[in-house]
Amino acid sequence: MIKTYLVTGGAGFIGSNFIQYILNKYKNDIFVINLDKLTYAGNLNNLKSVEKNKNYVFVKGDICDKKLVANLFKKYNIDYVVNFAAESHVDRSINSAEEFVTTNVYGTFNLLENAKKAWQTGEDCYKAGVKYLQVSTDEVYGALTEKESSFTEKTPICPHSPYSASKAGADMLVKSFYDTHKMPLNITRCSNNYGPYQFPEKLIPLMFIKCKNKQQLPVYGTGLNVRDWLYVTDHCSAIDLVLRKAKPGEIYNIGGNNEKNNLYIVNYIINYLSKHFDKTISPDLITFVKDRKGHDFRYSINSSKIQKELGWKPEVSFEKGIELTMNWYLKNDKWIKDVLDGSYKNKTT
Ligand code: NAD
Numbered sequence: 001m002i003k004t005y006l007v008t009g010g011a012g013f014i015g016s017n018f019i020q021y022i023l024n025k026y027k028n029d030i031f032v033i034n035l036d037k038l039t040y041a042g043n044l045n046n047l048k049s050v051e052k053n054k055n056y057v058f059v060k061g062d063i064c065d066k067k068l069v070a071n072l073f074k075k076y077n078i079d080y081v082v083n084f085a086a087e088s089h090v091d092r093s094i095n096s097a098e099e100f101v102t103t104n105v106y107g108t109f110n111l112l113e114n115a116k117k118a119w120q121t122g123e124d125c126y127k128a129g130v131k132y133l134q135v136s137t138d139e140v141y142g143a144l145t146e147k148e149s150s151f152t153e154k155t156p157i158c159p160h161s162p163y164s165a166s167k168a169g170a171d172m173l174v175k176s177f178y179d180t181h182k183m184p185l186n187i188t189r190c191s192n193n194y195g196p197y198q199f200p201e202k203l204i205p206l207m208f209i210k211c212k213n214k215q216q217l218p219v220y221g222t223g224l225n226v227r228d229w230l231y232v233t234d235h236c237s238a239i240d241l242v243l244r245k246a247k248p249g250e251i252y253n254i255g256g257n258n259e260k261n262n263l264y265i266v267n268y269i270i271n272y273l274s275k276h277f278d279k280t281i282s283p284d285l286i287t288f289v290k291d292r293k294g295h296d297f298r299y300s301i302n303s304s305k306i307q308k309e310l311g312w313k314p315e316v317s318f319e320k321g322i323e324l325t326m327n328w329y330l331k332n333d334k335w336i337k338d339v340l341d342g343s344y345k346n347k348t349t
């Protein structure tokens with residue numbers, strides 16, 4: 001039986017990697033509808049490799065649009081919803097949070113409500129084999145000090161930024177649809193991703209581009225804040241596994257055991273580019289700038305639950321993942337140029 005996916009936010013960084021991952025893995029056994037509003041973060045150049053695939057269709061639209069989402073459920077026999085659509089950048093949420101609340105909270109509610117209507121066959125009963133998966137983040141747990149132990153699924157939710165608060169709000173709504181209506185769903189909470197197609201507002205692609213152009217590298221505060229880095233295809237494989245294998249109602253943390261501080265990451269990029277691109281690139285480019293407001297000190301994920309229950313493990317080491325990422329950005333000048341000059345926005349189908 002062909003499985004039909006509604007992937008939202010599939011033109012963004014992780015969503016586009018996920019669509020390529022599943023089409024490559026399941027081929028003719030799946031059909032994928034990509035619903036994306038194409039905000040500044042949506043880029044159809046990310047999906048060139050699949051745009052002619054007969055098992056894939058792109059729909060430009062908003063997850064908050066009630067009619068549109070209801071119509072998609074009427075038109076297609078959707079088995080899986082994977083909700084990547086979100087405003088995802090912490091700094092933007094500090095400057096202006098409204099879109100974060102609208103898309104991340106209301107948009108999630110609209111998807112849940114429509115999936116429930118389409119899938120429900122009786123009180124607390126649903127069509128066989130359907131599932132809603134909410135792609136959440138480790139940031140909903142708040143921040144750790146240097147010594148505290150990693151976040152588990154039992155760590156209390158304690159978000160600090162408007163971004164993480166909106167993601168936490170969405171998580172609570174999703175959980176309520178399980179607790180109240182027994183809707184078949186899961187939540188995944190992943191650590192910082194990196195890899196091809198990441199929008200260059202996030203640390204790794206931003207530093208890569210600036211470094212390559214020998215521009216100053218803006219490190220917030222002391223540069224000692226810690227993130228737990230995971231290569232994007234390892235996130236995709238975890239989502240795939242949770243969607244297909246996990247018991248409804250379960251929450252899974254996903255992480256690669258790769259805690260690094262920001263200065264380590266920036267120096268790694270500098271060394272990589274000075275070795276493989278231009279040997280005059282040096283740490284002199286590092287510039288310490290004003291700290292991010294409410295800057296979470298450290299994220300660290302304990303992913304033993306998904307490893308034990310579903311047999312997931314990360315396949316790509318940090319060194320390999322950075323090499324793959326740097327080489328991808330080095331080879332994809334045109335992708336970068338189109339993002340920087342805004343011409344990526346001209347592609348709408
Ligand atoms: P992204 O910003 O690169 O992409 C988001 C996508 O969602 C874009 O294509 C955008 O056009 C689309 N979108 C935004 N608002 C929409 C709306 N109202 N309707 C339809 N589409 C809309 O984000 P990303 O980094 O790929 O993250 C994807 C998801 O994974 C997010 O939910 C994020 O919270 C979560 N997450 C990200 C990371 C990370 O490190 N990037 C880590 C853990 C979890």
Ligand code: TDX
Nearest residue numbers: 088089090137139192201202203218219220225227262
């Ligand atoms: O210019 C910069 N300088 C800098 O020092 C930028 C953009 C970031 N930083 C620091 C802030 C963070 O400590 O680097 C670290 C990583 O920053 P981001 O790439 O903005 O990621 P983060 O804030 O950790 O959030 C990310 O991980 C979890 C994603 O953006 C979220 O969508 C995801 O949920």
